[in-house]
Amino acid sequence: MKNKIFMPQGVEDTHYNQLEIKENATASFKDICKVHGYRQVLTPTLEYYDLFTDGTIHKDNMFKLIDGDGKILVLRPDVTTPIARMVATNYKEASGYLKFSYVSNVFRINDEQSGNKREFVQGGIENIGDCKPDSDAEVISLAIKNLLNWGINEFKIDLGHVGFLKSATDVKITMEDKKHIFNLIENKNQGELCLLLENLNISEDIKKKIIQLPFLYGRPKDVLEKAESLVWNDRMHSSLQNLKEVYSILCEYGYEQYISVDLGMNSHINYYTGLIFKGYVSRYGKAVLSGGRYDDLSSHYGHHLPATGFGINIDELLEAMKMFGLKEELKCFTDYLILYDEETRKSGFELASTLRSKGFIVESDKVQGDMKMHILNASSRNVREILQISEGKVKVIDLRGNQLYACTLSQFVNKLNLEDSWVSIH
Amino acid sequence: MDYINIALSKGRLTNKTFELLSGIGIDFDDYSPESRKLIFMNKDKKIRIVSVKASDVPIYVEQGAADLGISGKDVLIETAADVYELMDLGFGRCKCVVAALREKKLEPDKKLRVATKYPNTAKKYFLSKGIPIEIIKLNGSVELAPLMGLSDVIVDIVETGKTLKENGLDVIDEICQVSARLIINKASLKTKAHEISNILRGLELLMNKKGVNAV
Numbered sequence: 256m257k258n259k260i261f262m263p264q265g266v267e268d269t270h271y272n273q274l275e276i277k278e279n280a281t282a283s284f285k286d287i288c289k290v291h292g293y294r295q296v297l298t299p300t301l302e303y304y305d306l307f308t309d310g311t312i313h314k315d316n317m318f319k320l321i322d323g324d325g326k327i328l329v330l331r332p333d334v335t336t337p338i339a340r341m342v343a344t345n346y347k348e349a350s351g352y353l354k355f356s357y358v359s360n361v362f363r364i365n366d367e368q369s370g371n372k373r374e375f376v377q378g379g380i381e382n383i384g385d386c387k388p389d390s391d392a393e394v395i396s397l398a399i400k401n402l403l404n405w406g407i408n409e410f411k412i413d414l415g416h417v418g419f420l421k422s423a424t425d426v427k428i429t430m431e432d433k434k435h436i437f438n439l440i441e442n443k444n445q446g447e448l449c450l451l452l453e454n455l456n457i458s459e460d461i462k463k464k465i466i467q468l469p470f471l472y473g474r475p476k477d478v479l480e481k482a483e484s485l486v487w488n489d490r491m492h493s494s495l496q497n498l499k500e501v502y503s504i505l506c507e508y509g510y511e512q513y514i515s516v517d518l519g520m521n522s523h524i525n526y527y528t529g530l531i532f533k534g535y536v537s538r539y540g541k542a543v544l545s546g547g548r549y550d551d552l553s554s555h556y557g558h559h560l561p562a563t564g565f566g567i568n569i570d571e572l573l574e575a576m577k578m579f580g581l582k583e584e585l586k587c588f589t590d591y592l593i594l595y596d597e598e599t600r601k602s603g604f605e606l607a608s609t610l611r612s613k614g615f616i617v618e619s620d621k622v623q624g625d626m627k628m629h630i631l632n633a634s635s636r637n638v639r640e641i642l643q644i645s646e647g648k649v650k651v652i653d654l655r656g657n658q659l660y661a662c663t664l665s666q667f668v669n670k671l672n673l674e675d676s677w678v679s680i681h
Numbered sequence: 682m683d684y685i686n687i688a689l690s691k692g693r694l695t696n697k698t699f700e701l702l703s704g705i706g707i708d709f710d711d712y713s714p715e716s717r718k719l720i721f722m723n724k725d726k727k728i729r730i731v732s733v734k735a736s737d738v739p740i741y742v743e744q745g746a747a748d749l750g751i752s753g754k755d756v757l758i759e760t761a762a763d764v765y766e767l768m769d770l771g772f773g774r775c776k777c778v779v780a781a782l783r784e785k786k787l788e789p790d791k792k793l794r795v796a797t798k799y800p801n802t803a804k805k806y807f808l809s810k811g812i813p814i815e816i817i818k819l820n821g822s823v824e825l826a827p828l829m830g831l832s833d834v835i836v837d838i839v840e841t842g843k844t845l846k847e848n849g850l851d852v853i854d855e856i857c858q859v860s861a862r863l864i865i866n867k868a869s870l871k872t873k874a875h876e877i878s879n880i881l882r883g884l885e886l887l888m889n890k891k892g893v894n895a896v
Contacts, residue, residue, distance in 0.1 A: 370744060411871045443865075446769040473874060515871055535868040538683060540745010542868060 263379050265365060265373030271587045272620050276377070277573060280405060281358055282377045284569070286555040287401055288356035291393075293380045295439035296355045298337035303326045309555065311336050311526055316363050320375075330362035335526070336552065336562060338381050345677035358569070372570055379546070379566035383553070386561035388497060391530050391548060392504035398534055398544055401567065405576060409537035412513050414475070415520025416498045417527045417547070419482075422490035423468060426457050436465070443469040443523040461487060471512040472517035475502050482518055494529075502531055527550045532565070543568055589616040589635040594629060596621040602664065606644065609668065630654070642667070684727050685876050688747035690735035691754075694861050697772045698751050701731075705883035727876075739764060739864065746851045748869035748877065754859040755838050765870055768863040771891065775840040777802065777856040781850050782827045787834075795827030797836040806836065806856050824848040827893060 262268070269277060277680050285295065302326050304319060304327035311333055318330040331337065332355050348351060358378040365371035380397060382390045386558050395412055400409055415635075420440065424433050432455060439448040445466060452462045471485075479499055484490045498516070505514055531547030546565025553560045591610055597602030600621070607617045618636075622629065622643065633641050641652040649667045650670055652659050662670075689698045698770065699712055706727055709721040721730040722895040733741055735753065739762035744751035750764070755777050757766065777799070787793065796817040797803045807814045817832050838859055839845055853873055864885065870877055 369740075409872070413871050442764070442766045444766040447766075472870075475876075515874070517871075537872045537873045539866050540743075540866050 282623035285418040293356035297488040339552040343553040343558035381564035383562040383587040388500040440519045478516040536575040591640045593619040686747040688741040688750040765865040770861040773861040779854045780850040783833040794832040796832035803836040
């Protein structure tokens, strides 16, 4: 009986104050996307398992269900892949670009007991059909605009490039060794990288250069300069040029101060093909957003379109905002609680309607027993004023100002009409 | 300015770590080897040390509760934490091995039972060898397991091999070399770049000096 009240790992109830904050953050995200021409779409919660099996999300990390016909379904583990599928099937005729935004629940089986959520809200945008560095920069600029709009101003958007790292290991070694090298570079594990390279058939000159890759991170100007002197093939060079261009466009947006570069960055989502990035908020230990260019994903579904986008974990963002003490003022409240008795029920309802039409939040209740109980309940519900109605009179109990006064019903309404500026801001 | 939090493991690596930090001019007056305190502060340099169980260090760092951590490679492999592993600090050296009773013949027609404190490491190792196994997770005195018939082999770390020998066990294979590593939270390296790179530079100089001395 007892375990009926418990919940599975990694999921939780969202209570009203928290939900108010979350909805607010989500709404402002949607607004910003909308005014930049990103149109909102929604993909289904259920998808075929097969959609994700080419390595987008590790198969152990998906929630699986069996369909009536025996096919395996999964709960949406990622939004970019379904959007790419949608574009490849429904927008074949489209010329030019498509801009989409979404806010969806995403489900992933994370390691038990890691504290990570298994259901979270992800907001994101996809800019499809445009391969210019301007579209990469636009996507990143939207990520920055959103963070700033949420009141976060200590953060870094860290830029990397999949092409740079891939072409750096463009030598004849096994896939497994390559993966190993990527991991060691990403985790800046120079010691083990040296040991691994020792036994590989790569020229000494290139080994020396690969060993330096883990430390190509930090201030964009320094890193790009250092990288420039290090590149040893054309593809590395063009990846670096691409990153430079995106960076300089971001500078034109005026976002120079928020950018850092890490050329050792690697992504575990393997559809990325070009510039990738992650967003880190000060004092918050995890990346809250990530994104990048994925030019080949839609061709898996039969229609090639270059694309770039990002996703932000809104649940983690809210935790980061809490660390900054932001948005605490968004607490649920009620402007008026109207207490009526049997005789004044009708006029109570009328007053409630009048107040609601003026934009106030109003609840009503029949008076019963001790007033003290009503007052206690009202203050725990964050009610601002109690209006107790009896025979054409209103007793006003102002819970915030700790005041009490009485007037006639018509006086009360007249006063409201005079003070239009009072209107609640719910 | 925010504090830099360093997680370090209680036990094997503790004293060495304080020595190391002292070597780069970060001292903790309130530390002594007998101390039972879990938090130590250096207010001038804004550095705070939290002393946690060895196997928890990577989790503290991965989740950002600590910016830096000093952890054995054995624990890092076991937790597979998503952190930067920036430096091999060179102390706390040992090996992670597979060991079995001397003269014990492994029966090929039976699933191998492996007792260990490191279930993930053991699984990964035997998977790479193509050997199916059954894990028996223990929390200490793993050497006992084969003796008491609880398992066929063990996976554990050994420093000198003395404990193994005294319990009649032989090393069958070496899984990896272990030493203390400096790990860093991925976000911290980006958002506290300046403060952290100061510590890194200090440690690097110190390690190089030690390297020279050793030669």
